[in-house]
Amino acid sequence: MIDDRQEELAALHALDLLEGAERDQFVAELERNAELRGRVGDLRQAAAALAHLAPAAEPPAALKARILASASGSASRGRAPEAARTARPKARPVPVSSWIPWLAAACLGVAAIWSGRLYLEARSESASLREQQRLAQRALEQTRGQLADATRLLSASGREIAELGAKLKAEGDLAHFKISMLASMLGNSPAALAVAVWDPTREQGVLAVSRLPALAAAMDYQLWVIDPQYPSPVNSGVFAVDPVTGEAHVVFRADKPIKSAAKFAVSLERKGGVPSPEGPIVLLSR
Amino acid sequence: MSLTLAILPGPSIGPEPDARWRGLKGLFLMTPAGDLDSGNACARENAELLRRMAGGDRDALAELYDRLSRPLYATARHILNDASEAQDVVHDVFLALWENAGSFDAGRGAAFSWAVTLTRNRSIDRLRTRTNRARLLASSSPDDLGYGSNPGDIGTGDRAELVERADAVRSAVDALPAEQKRALELAFFSGLTQKEIAEKLNEPIGTIKARIRRGLIKLRDKLTHRL
Known part of the structure; x- marks a missing residue:
């Protein structure tokens, strides 16, 4: 029997609106209550129907080819477990030593992932630094150009000042006459x-x-x-x-x-x- | 009680029930018998395609794409409001379906529901990554979720079936009280939390929870009744 509280939580869970402890508690409750699981599935599918409310949009034709191309490089995982189930002998205790290669492989895998992450971070940082360097270089070139302009202006001003000084001097001399x-x-x-x-x-x-x-x-x-x-x-x-x-x-x-x-x-x-x-x-x- | 999808023929459908059922097949109507036993041909076909995909059949993937890509793409695009990101989401979803097809259990839900859930969750994840919460609250509005917008011209054949399916859902949602409809739209498309929906609609959170619950249950019942 599903009560009102459970039904409300089921509706919210169907829309992925439960969070934190409330979600954890409800998920735990779901594991124990098959009827409640069914109700959630029921409501989740009703919620999925809301997708039809979105304004119609046609995906580009290239998207299908892109997906199929990606699928070619990525095997469906459904096949492996199936084959494994048919071929796998009855489970038996496994010696600890047999885990060592797997453990080493796992460690290598973790190390590879970590290294990859570091590499990506470094690459991202390097790209950022290159961009900063490019911007700084551009700013430097602009500053150099401004400096050259200022120098030219100063030189011209110097000549004008010299001429003006000569003129003033002449006028000053004239004043002495x-x-x-x-x-x-x-x-x-x-x-x-x-x-x-x-x-x-x-x-x-x-x-x-x-x-x-x-x-x-x-x-x-x-x-x-x-x-x-x-x-x-x-x-x-x-x-x-x-x-x-x-x-x-x-x-x-x-x-x-x-x-x-x-x-x-x-x-x-x-x-x-x-x-x-x-x-x-x-x-x-x- | 395990619920699965079913198309239930009956006199309430109208003078041309077959035409209407064709458009509505694949919707998620639950019966205690389970999805594969429900008589829902579309759901069974989708499940069969997933089974073939689990065996590495790329043609099955192509066929499933033809059946599901439009509503999935429309959903992602509506949530993200970005065609390029929507394509990325749909790409990732179909790749996930391809790689995990072997884990599909028709007794736990329909393939369409699974695909929609993947699409919606990935879209909302991207949305939340892209947009800070304040902006999200400010920009989303029940009025601009496109519920009332023109569905557009999407052609004939399979597309007409899609239109019929969308019309059925729209009719069912239209029949809901306005406040329940708005709460459901925000809950499904906006990526807002319960609390944010309550703030957006200026209602207590308990009221919002109740509206979502009643609205979703009525939606399920209305779709079941129609079919």
Whole structure:
């Protein structure tokens, strides 16, 4: 007689839903209860019918060939026991020594399985390491490429920085230059223009003038640098202007060392110049 | 009491009982007489194929494949939702049947039941290996188990027989109360434990056990009655 509890356990067992101790206890109960075993078989087959609820699906044609090919390499175990049953003599005590070869074979079998497992684990680990190495190599190559790009960029930047530095230096040098506009001091040449640029480092200057009247052959324009350290202007040479345009472009140096070119002046002197200004001042720094 | 399969002819089958029986033969209806003595031709044929396989007959394996592969493949695919894994499972199951055919005892159950059990267990093992429990709980749903889905076009001949067989089971399951049907579907296809089914359906575990028990017994009774 099967009670409700047994029937419930049988249904759950038929669907393989029993676990742990509950399953173990029920399996033990099954061994003792043939009627219960029958009920489980009954319900298991009803449960198997649920397979028909799955949406229909056609297995690929190649699957059958694959199974048959696998079966060719794997003998059905049903034949061996059958043959063994017909040929086997009545059981009798077996001497212990006869077990030794079997024991050795079993040990070898276990060792082979263990070695195989170790081999598979090692192979898996090796594959993993190879993959890691491949990824690391790729990362290294990428890093090298980035480094080369960065180097090229840095080199280009270096050139730009050098050029910029040179430019800044030039601008800095320019800042050191003394630039003066000179104004006409004579009524007969009010349109005259002049610019004097003085490089204190090199103690050299440039004077550019225009619209200065041309002079008689016995006369010269003479340039002077006024440095407070000296009591009188320092001679910086004579020059003549183009008789048509009244222009002149003169690179000049002072006769004495100049610490501070405070002003520039141009005077009208006799031909060849004089040590100290004698004639009238034509142009003077503003 | 040992129960085995039987096809029981009777007036309740309808005006064309033979056609319907052809589609339903092979279902698992138990009689105390044992499977081989039950008159279930399909089950007897399957058992005979296994006997031949035990003798190394590969043609018998091919024939058994033709008879069982579709529902087994459909079951594995439905559980795993992966055609490639389903093929592997079916391959392994038929190889297991081939290698262990000699241990088959028709008195303890039908070949189809054995094959389905192997297929389901291997599929669920793969599913549990592949999917962690939380994901399993989150992804499985009674509504997406495909019970209501279109069985698809599976052709004629043997396949039509399969469709009839599936229709018979569907009708029997449809007749169950909805809560029992859902519990059985989850129990068979989802790979969830009793506790997880209870959590999924938000019911006490005792209720779930009772539903599975009542549903399975009714299913057996309904299939028996129809046949």
